[in-house]
Amino acid sequence: MAPEGDKTPPPPPMVVLDGGRQDEPPLTPPPRRDGEPLRPRDEELETIELQLLTEAVFRRYGLDFRNYALASLRRRVHLAMHEERVTTISALTDRLLHDPPAMERLLLRLSINVTAMFRDPGFFLALRTKVVDSLRSHPFVRIWHAGCSTGEEVYSMAILLQEEGIYDRCRIYATDFNEVALQRARDGIVSLDSMQEYSTNYLRAGGHGSLSDYYTANYGHAIFRASLRKNVVFSQHNLVTDGSFNEFNLILCRNVMIYFNEQLQNRVHQLLYGSLRRYGVLGLGRKETLRGSPHMYDYEILDDNERLFRRPR
Amino acid sequence: MSSPADAKLVVVGTSLGGMRALEIILRGLGHDFPLPVCVVQHRGADWDGQQSQLTRLLQLHCALPVVEAGDKEPMVGGRIYLAPADYHLLVDDGVLALSVDGRVLHARPSIDVLFESAAEAYREGVLAVLLTGASSDGTAGAQRVKRRGGTVIAQDPRSCESPVMPQSAITAGVVDRVLPLEEIAPFLNVAAVTHR
Numbered sequence: 001m002a003p004e005g006d007k008t009p010p011p012p013p014m015v016v017l018d019g020g021r022q023d024e025p026p027l028t029p030p031p032r033r034d035g036e037p038l039r040p041r042d043e044e045l046e047t048i049e050l051q052l053l054t055e056a057v058f059r060r061y062g063l064d065f066r067n068y069a070l071a072s073l074r075r076r077v078h079l080a081m082h083e084e085r086v087t088t089i090s091a092l093t094d095r096l097l098h099d100p101p102a103m104e105r106l107l108l109r110l111s112i113n114v115t116a117m118f119r120d121p122g123f124f125l126a127l128r129t130k131v132v133d134s135l136r137s138h139p140f141v142r143i144w145h146a147g148c149s150t151g152e153e154v155y156s157m158a159i160l161l162q163e164e165g166i167y168d169r170c171r172i173y174a175t176d177f178n179e180v181a182l183q184r185a186r187d188g189i190v191s192l193d194s195m196q197e198y199s200t201n202y203l204r205a206g207g208h209g210s211l212s213d214y215y216t217a218n219y220g221h222a223i224f225r226a227s228l229r230k231n232v233v234f235s236q237h238n239l240v241t242d243g244s245f246n247e248f249n250l251i252l253c254r255n256v257m258i259y260f261n262e263q264l265q266n267r268v269h270q271l272l273y274g275s276l277r278r279y280g281v282l283g284l285g286r287k288e289t290l291r292g293s294p295h296m297y298d299y300e301i302l303d304d305n306e307r308l309f310r311r312p313r
Numbered sequence: 314m315s316s317p318a319d320a321k322l323v324v325v326g327t328s329l330g331g332m333r334a335l336e337i338i339l340r341g342l343g344h345d346f347p348l349p350v351c352v353v354q355h356r357g358a359d360w361d362g363q364q365s366q367l368t369r370l371l372q373l374h375c376a377l378p379v380v381e382a383g384d385k386e387p388m389v390g391g392r393i394y395l396a397p398a399d400y401h402l403l404v405d406d407g408v409l410a411l412s413v414d415g416r417v418l419h420a421r422p423s424i425d426v427l428f429e430s431a432a433e434a435y436r437e438g439v440l441a442v443l444l445t446g447a448s449s450d451g452t453a454g455a456q457r458v459k460r461r462g463g464t465v466i467a468q469d470p471r472s473c474e475s476p477v478m479p480q481s482a483i484t485a486g487v488v489d490r491v492l493p494l495e496e497i498a499p500f501l502n503v504a505a506v507t508h509r
Contacts, residue, residue, distance in 0.1 A: 258384045
């Protein structure tokens with residue numbers, strides 16, 4: 001609510017915690033007159049609590065979730081409250097501040113994104129048919145998987161490149177800011193239960209053989225062949241705070257930015273654009289767009305449906 | 314039950330038999346229906362093409378624009394937003410949001426996820442509708458909608474292709490109105506216009 005009239009005292013300096021939405025009201029209610037009963041602001045209490053939680057986490061642990069999209073953040077925090085058996089977000093904040101293992105658990109919840117092999121087969125098919133040929137013309141190809149989580153798409157990419165005969169000239173940089181997720185990606189072990197779904201995806205994505213050619217089954221797990229990660233560099237990188245570290249022919253950043261608010265999306269889009277070589281290709285998640293990217297008009301569309309964009313110069 | 318005069322958003326969840334039920338409801342909404350409508354229809358983890366086909370089929374029966382929900386897309390009144398295949402649909406204050414978090418009760422999109430986010434963002438402004446379906450997805454979400462002061466409508470299980478979904482919410486005691494399928498759209502029309 002905007003302050004009314006000229007007599008209203010100016011609001012106290014605004015502390016922007018959530019990326020500074022334009023319509024955000026001042027964070028503090030007007031001063032109370034003596035003897036007046038307390039009038040809590042009619043603002044959503046939980047929104048205050050969420051902002052305080054992310055601020056506390058940032059100041060205590062240096063982990064910055066302040067520009068995460070509110071709806072998913074709230075849901076994940078609610079799941080964490082259930083897990084930690086507390087009934088308010090403030091109680092969870094209290095626990096996080098005093099109990100680092102609780103923070104470790106929340107970190108997993110907030111940062112490991114669910115992924116699958118050849119998720120959206122049409123995307124990988126489009127990579128094969130519309131991108132691989134242009135990569136072929138380079139003697140050395142650099143690929144960045146930004147926010148690779150547990151690595152399923154990295155192995156998918158490695159398989160695709162092997163089948164297309166250009167794996168040996170490629171280097172894949174697979175990054176995530178969560179070390180636990182990265183370690184799982186390095187291990188390259190997934191549950192055998194998932195492999196049926198992944199096999200179907202693989203074939204729809206234009207796979208030349210059988211997905212089982214690329215792993216060995218062992219006690220309910222599928223272990224990927226070491227040759228798939230021969231040219232993969234797994235390393236920690238935080239899209240929220242870190243900068244560009246190379247120039248790439250192809251960058252995949254799929255279903256990562258949907259967890260960010262618009263301000264943070266904007267930052268990451270700048271980072272990705274700045275990390276693309278000339279004619280480099282950017283691949284986003286199936287429901288992600290360049291809207292909100294400062295470089296929206298700097299790309300040309302390679303495949304609208306599969307969200308493949310090329311930096312023309 | 315809160316007054317429908319507070320309604321700001323309609324959320325709808327359905328699975329088995331949902332196509333026919335959705336057709337009837339969408340056909341019944343007034344062409345000047347003022348609220349955004351978010352819909353989760355369960356279906357297999359599918360791929361290319363099928364999604365746009367669902368949107369197109371529903372559009373045939375609806376005077377209002379039926380679109381697939383996009384991430385961070387501002388919600389507009391009188392539009393029907395379908396959760397995309399294999400994504401959860403959530404709402405925040407005035408905008409749609411997507412996530413690829415794990416399946417909930419084997420479902421992505423999940424009705425619970427949509428309803429819960431709507432309850433948190435819109436409180437008493439939520440009109441939640443549970444239609445025919447073969448799982449108990451939606452009950453926890455309806456519970457949250459109730460707790461935050463919103464209104465929950467369930468399709469009369471006797472008129473359902475599969476009664477499990479509305480019956481589960483009714484049994485949990487979180488439903489305000491049980492309506493035959495044909496009466497749901499008229500109810501929403503009145504609730505939305507009163508709001509105006």
